[in-house]
Amino acid sequence: MLMYNLLLWWKSERNHQYKSKTSSSKKYYYSDSENEKLERNSMRAADHYQPDLYHHPKKERKTKETKVDLPHFHGTNDIDTFLDWEMKVEQLFECYDVSEKRKVPLATLSFQGHALHWWTALVWDRLLHHEPTIVYWNDLKSALRRRHIPSYYTELMDKLHNLNQKNISIEKYRQKMKLYMMRAGIREHENVTVARFLNGLSLEIRDKVELLPYRGFHDLVQICIKVEQKVLRKGTSQSSYSNSYSKTNYEREGKSLSEKPRENPTKAIVKESGKREKEKKRIETIKRLEKHLAHLGYELKGIKLIEEKLNRMIHKEKEKKEKERK
Numbered sequence: 001m002l003m004y005n006l007l008l009w010w011k012s013e014r015n016h017q018y019k020s021k022t023s024s025s026k027k028y029y030y031s032d033s034e035n036e037k038l039e040r041n042s043m044r045a046a047d048h049y050q051p052d053l054y055h056h057p058k059k060e061r062k063t064k065e066t067k068v069d070l071p072h073f074h075g076t077n078d079i080d081t082f083l084d085w086e087m088k089v090e091q092l093f094e095c096y097d098v099s100e101k102r103k104v105p106l107a108t109l110s111f112q113g114h115a116l117h118w119w120t121a122l123v124w125d126r127l128l129h130h131e132p133t134i135v136y137w138n139d140l141k142s143a144l145r146r147r148h149i150p151s152y153y154t155e156l157m158d159k160l161h162n163l164n165q166k167n168i169s170i171e172k173y174r175q176k177m178k179l180y181m182m183r184a185g186i187r188e189h190e191n192v193t194v195a196r197f198l199n200g201l202s203l204e205i206r207d208k209v210e211l212l213p214y215r216g217f218h219d220l221v222q223i224c225i226k227v228e229q230k231v232l233r234k235g236t237s238q239s240s241y242s243n244s245y246s247k248t249n250y251e252r253e254g255k256s257l258s259e260k261p262r263e264n265p266t267k268a269i270v271k272e273s274g275k276r277e278k279e280k281k282r283i284e285t286i287k288r289l290e291k292h293l294a295h296l297g298y299e300l301k302g303i304k305l306i307e308e309k310l311n312r313m314i315h316k317e318k319e320k321k322e323k324e325r326k
Contacts (some may be wrong), residue, residue, distance in 0.1 A: 065098075072111075073110050082144070104140050160181065170224045170225050206225050
């Protein structure tokens with residue numbers, strides 16, 4: 001009996017351990033009847049299922065393009081205003097990342113006055129000749145350049161070749177040179193621009209800068225600005241020194257700058273007499289010239305009378321000869 005009871009106890013303990021392991025792993029096993037019940041319930045739920053009528057797929061929103069306000073262009077013959085407008089428009093296109101399709105419509109919307117009349121005439125002309133309309137910004141820019149700056153390139157190149165610093169500062173001279181190069185569309189090596197810049201500098205600055213080392217164009221410009229500042233300082237110091245020296249010498253004599261030096265009465269009399277003598281001499285010279293001119297006039301009158309007499313004598317001799325021939 002004891003052995004039998006021990007075996008029963010061992011089996012019960014073993015079953016208990018097995019159940020504890022299966023519950024910890026969270027594995028559930030259903031019988032066949034339970035599986036059938038679950039399938040029936042799912043089918044009932046499927047019969048009563050209705051789709052969400054109010055649920056729509058999300059539409060991709062179109063990115064709104066930013067509004068760009070371009071400066072107005074009136075189509076004047078001033079080349080500088082046209083080039084400034086062109087530069088500003090290209091800057092705004094790059095800033096707002098305007099697409100190529102929008103560039104031409106936006107640019108033509110800014111036309112007013114003569115520019116608008118020119119654009120409408122160009123569109124009609126292209127339609128009549130069955131030519132494609134202008135779609136790209138580069139084509140519109142080239143058409144505008146052909147209208148506004150036909151002979152501007154040669155004038156601009158002449159200005160660039162004859163550009164000198166003269167009385168302007170280094171920075172203004174650099175800006176002018178870069179502006180002319182940009183408008184003419186010149187792209188050259190840095191050494192060529194350096195030589196061009198040095199050629200137009202004033203002699204005083206160029207002689208000092210050529211002896212100094214520099215790496216490139218921008219480094220050269222900075223060195224020129226420093227040399228220019230030194231030259232200006234020297235000029236101001238010399239002028240201030242001369243002014244101070246004259247003031248100290250004047251004060252050493254015991255005289256102030258506000259007080260005017262008094263003249264001696266004898267000197268004043270001498271000055272007045274000298275003025276009178278000069279006036280007398282001037283009047284005498286005028287009278288002599290008048291007499292001489294009158295004498296010349298008489299002489300001219302006498303010469304004219306002599307010429308008239310000679311003409312008469314010649315005329316009479318001609319008449320006599322004609323009568324003799326007859």
